[in-house]
Amino acid sequence: MxxxxxxxxxxxxxxxxxxxxxxxxxxxxxxxxxxxxxxxxxxxxxxxxxxxxxxxxxxxxxxxxxxxxxxxxxEYAYLKGLRFLREAKPFLKELKNIFNETVYISVLHSTDIVYIYAEEANRSVLVHSRIGKRYLAETAAPGKALLKAKKLKKADYIVEYDFESLEPEVSEISTVLWDDKTPKAAISIVAPISRLNPSNILEFKEKLLNIAGKVSSKLSGK
Incomplete structure (x- = not known):
């Protein structure tokens, strides 16, 4: 706004x-x-x-x-210049293919979280795209994850959830992509509450953290 x-x-x-x-x-x-x-x-x-x-x-x-x-x-020039996004793209596709749900990359901008890239799911029922959307960081799962990460002195596992608080009938799970000790962006899965909810969230969490770990290792040169 x-x-x-x-x-x-x-x-x-x-x-x-x-x-x-x-x-x-x-x-x-x-x-x-x-x-x-x-x-x-x-x-x-x-x-x-x-x-x-x-x-x-x-x-x-x-x-x-x-x-x-x-x-x-x-926009293309901006995205092309983001090293972490170039490194992350193959892994984003891998995560998208596991669940066939949309995977997003988002970054902090001042007090907001901005969704800058997505691997879209191939389903008949999809959530409205969040590409280019911005929300107060403290209200969205990726924003909350990055805000927590900025307070840490070293990389750590941070997972944030959102069940319909940001958008009715929509859920999100998010974690942080690290470049050594620096939080670079958030990766998240967004899906309808019928497909991503407290009853199956642990499965999503396991795969999300696994992919985020691979990207972070790549960024950190490990």
Whole structure:
């Protein structure tokens, strides 16, 4: 969500605008003006700059604005630069194939947890994708795991659970990926409560920790 301040730089305003478009898909100038707390002239100037750079684009039929293709290029460049993600990908697929449930990688960003990558399950009933979603770290299983990990002086097994508290009928189990003593990211399994629940959580926990251990060993060069 957009965080209001008394005074913001143009960059901060532009980032707020991008955050709104990420959450709402398409938005008109009037709504953007209200959400940003800016007059329409300021909004038009921000939109014009971002449109020239390909960050946003305007729909011809509605006149509304949405994120442009360049955002995808920036996202790709960011993900490509993450060593831990490159090392983790084969193991994420392995974990996904064990249960045929969606496996996520997420990272801390300020006080939030952001889901940045997923290996999607191949099932008829799936949970809505969390890619690009952000939540307060203290409210989501991966966020809670990483917050605990940051307080430790060495790598340790940390497992956090969420049974429907973040999203109705959805469960999550998460642990930490370590690079030696540094917590780099969280790995989690997200599934409907009917398939991931207290009655079978130990099986998920065992496999999740096994995969996380393999990734952490790879990252630490062990």
């Amino acid at each position: 957009v965080k209001k301040k008394e005074s913001k730089s143009s960059l901060e305003k532009a980032l707020d605008l991008i955050e709104i478009l990420k959450e709402k898909d398409e938005v008109g100038v009037t709504e953007l003006s209200k959400l940003l707390g800016l007059n329409k002239n300021n909004v038009f100037r921000l939109l014009a700059t971002l449109q020239v750079e390909g960050i946003i684009q305007q729909e011809e039929e509605t006149g509304h604005y949405k994120l442009g293709k360049r955002v995808l290029y920036l």
